[in-house]
Amino acid sequence: METNRKSLYPDVTAAGGLGPAMREAAQLRGCDTGVAPWAVDVVVIQTARGFLAVDPETEERLFRLSVRIPGFDWEIGSTGDLGLLVEAVAAWRDGTPFDELAEGFGFLELDAFVGALERGDPTSSQWTELLSSDFNRNQWNLLRRLRADEVLRNMFPTITHGAVRLQVDPLDGTSRQVLVAELDGERCEVMRVGVPEATWVGVPTGDLIAYLRAALNEE
CATH class of the missing domain: 3.40.50 (Rossmann fold)
Structure with missing residues (x-):
């Protein structure tokens, strides 16, 4: 050869x-x-x-x-x-x-x-893939909650070290993105990737969707 x-x-x-x-x-x-x-x-x-x-x-x-x-x-x-x-x-x-x-x-x-x-095939197919993989079972509840939102379901999802990553543009690694980790039924942690001094922020579960929408739609 x-x-x-x-x-x-x-x-x-x-x-x-x-x-x-x-x-x-x-x-x-x-x-x-x-x-x-x-x-x-x-x-x-x-x-x-x-x-x-x-x-x-x-x-x-x-x-x-x-x-x-x-x-x-x-x-x-x-x-x-x-x-x-x-x-x-x-x-x-x-x-x-x-x-x-x-x-x-x-x-x-x-x-x-x-x-x-x-x-939008890559994004919708990726949601389906993550929600059908037993490897991601621990993130299924969070993934379902995020995909149920009419805005967040258009973000490209991946799993990074147990956290869900939502990215505005699947082809652009520098596009706006967040990491979301579920702590318990009451609180989550969110990190805005790529912003100065990015760190994990505690967010009440009831405020999570609004918080993520704002973070991903900032100019």
């Missing part, structure tokens, strides 16, 4: 790995992919629209590009052209609108991905 990979990806082999090859190709084209200096064979790039992952095929020369957020992984296209790949990654990272990306890079297949975002 290693011999086959070398024959399919001589540029990657010569550069010392996928990461160095992408950095070299981007430098030649004057663009920035955000590939970390330490990335060698595994390339996952953090962007404002999710993590981009690049995976080379083993049977043919093809770089598969996918978007990853917690619980989801969409393949959005593939190409054998490393130069075209890095230009597309750089454009995605720069925030180029989806329609312009699709028009400028014919190998990208964004209809299903964009459609899922517009329908």
Whole structure:
């Protein structure tokens, strides 16, 4: 398999790995992919629209590009052209609108991905997943209470160290988000992630929904 990979990806082999090859190709084209200096064979790039992952095929020369957020992984296209790949990654990272990306890079297949975002599928599917997993049984009551609210059910939920994390934008790790931990039937603790000197604040259960709505809708 290693011999086959070398024959399919001589540029990657010569550069010392996928990461160095992408950095070299981007430098030649004057663009920035955000590939970390330490990335060698595994390339996952953090962007404002999710993590981009690049995976080379083993049977043919093809770089598969996918978007990853917690619980989801969409393949959005593939190409054998490393130069075209890095230009597309750089454009995605720069925030180029989806329609312009699709028009400028014919190998990208964004209809299903964009459609899922517009329908809110990632968020609703994530709620269902968390509420059907026995691993999260201790958080089920809190999750049900949060999802019952017409505003909070539109926030993307994950579980972090036993606390429920609600995030406004599932693709943007810097978007407004809170952590919620249930102490007992009367009180919860909430932390506003990303604010200066963030700390846990006790909130009466009866005030929880209003508190979270305010925290997640602040500008």
